[in-house]
Amino acid sequence: MEIGTNLFDLDQNSMRDYFTALEEKPFRATQVMKWIYHRGVTDLEQMTDLAKPLRTRLQELSCFFLPEIQSRQVSTDATRKWLMQVDEQNSIETVFIPEPDRGTLCVSTQAGCPLACSFCSTGKQGFNRNLGVAEIIGQVWLANRELGYFKERKRIISNVVLMGMGEPLLNFENVSTAVSLMLDDLGFSLARKRVTLSTAGVVPGIYRLAGLHKICLAVSLHAPVDELRDRLVPINRSYPLNELMEACRFYARATDNDPITFEYVMLEGVNDGPAEARQLVRLLEGIPSKVNLIPFNSFPGSEYTRSSRVTIDAFRDILIKAGLMTITRKTRGEDINAACGQLTGLVRARKHTMQNESMALNG
Ligand code: SAH
Numbered sequence: 001m002e003i004g005t006n007l008f009d010l011d012q013n014s015m016r017d018y019f020t021a022l023e024e025k026p027f028r029a030t031q032v033m034k035w036i037y038h039r040g041v042t043d044l045e046q047m048t049d050l051a052k053p054l055r056t057r058l059q060e061l062s063c064f065f066l067p068e069i070q071s072r073q074v075s076t077d078a079t080r081k082w083l084m085q086v087d088e089q090n091s092i093e094t095v096f097i098p099e100p101d102r103g104t105l106c107v108s109t110q111a112g113c114p115l116a117c118s119f120c121s122t123g124k125q126g127f128n129r130n131l132g133v134a135e136i137i138g139q140v141w142l143a144n145r146e147l148g149y150f151k152e153r154k155r156i157i158s159n160v161v162l163m164g165m166g167e168p169l170l171n172f173e174n175v176s177t178a179v180s181l182m183l184d185d186l187g188f189s190l191a192r193k194r195v196t197l198s199t200a201g202v203v204p205g206i207y208r209l210a211g212l213h214k215i216c217l218a219v220s221l222h223a224p225v226d227e228l229r230d231r232l233v234p235i236n237r238s239y240p241l242n243e244l245m246e247a248c249r250f251y252a253r254a255t256d257n258d259p260i261t262f263e264y265v266m267l268e269g270v271n272d273g274p275a276e277a278r279q280l281v282r283l284l285e286g287i288p289s290k291v292n293l294i295p296f297n298s299f300p301g302s303e304y305t306r307s308s309r310v311t312i313d314a315f316r317d318i319l320i321k322a323g324l325m326t327i328t329r330k331t332r333g334e335d336i337n338a339a340c341g342q343l344t345g346l347v348r349a350r351k352h353t354m355q356n357e358s359m360a361l362n363g
Helices: 011-021 027-038 052-061 131-146 172-183 202-212 228-230 241-254 274-283 311-323
Strands: 070-072 080-085 090-099 102-106 110-112 127-130 159-161 195-199 216-220 260-266 287-296 325-328
Touching: 011 027, 011 172, 070 131, 070 195, 080 131, 090 110, 102 131, 127 131, 131 172, 159 172, 172 202, 172 325, 195 202, 195 260, 202 241, 216 241, 241 260, 260 311, 287 311, 311 325
Parallel strands: 102 159, 159 195, 195 216, 216 260, 260 287, 287 325
Antiparallel strands: 070 080, 080 090, 090 102, 110 127
């Protein structure tokens, strides 16, 4: 039960305001944040540099409330997946992908997803609710604890990608606050280029994000023309490609021309031919881009097939010849359903769709 102010919901500014409101010195925020995010301590009694009366007060007024880890799975390729319960109805999934030169944590931002992309298993299950700040930053905190970071003081999670369940730009405020905790030196002190937000193309959200943290942007493109994209990524009907590309140009300019990653799931016979590759080259002209080709990951009830290796390589070669930096994403954690588009958690979804009132972009 969450009683009082959940201190995991507060970024540095709100934490300072919180202590000021308690008529305490704002530097208490620094002390508490160091305990939480540097040492992994959430027991107030252990926060020995806080005066006893303050600890007692915080005991009464605040709490540290996090998702509860329900299960842990480890893939044969060492990818890890946690199922985390966020309330009686909903559990979400968080994935850790170790690589020789980095460790990437893939974080969820919603329980379910309202966007209903036809090839995505999260999208198929419907939408239940946005995650709160504590539920988003809590995934990073819990994964760090699970991986031994607080004990060893050795960074294991070097990168965070907001590419788990949900559409981050439809949960803008909470995602933005959680990102500020990821970047903050008193939080997880990740460099802005080590945090990537992936969107299916919520155009107003892209403009809003451009003014904030300058983190990396990934766009789930999947089709180079509107007619096809309307079918695969239905939000394209609200924000068609010309508007999306304009927003991408704007975002790149706002972040010193950092390349934008374009994700493109390879669906056999649907979007994977040489004609689409050439259309994609044209579409991305003039935008600093990286293309990630993602071999489709199937799930129960999915109607698509993964493109063959030969087809994917041919598609990639057309892009590379045209000067586009292109990689084929390695599929990781498939044996534990931790791969892209396979995260479902346990969401008692009420089958909300994009048409629902709840989908208005908040703020
Ligand atoms: N809603 C955001 C965040 C989710 S990111 C977004 O759409 O970007 C998850 C990534 O995996 C997206 O690029 C998504 O399009 C891709 N994906 C979804 N289902 C997939 C599947 N079955 N196989 C491979 N990639 C998939």
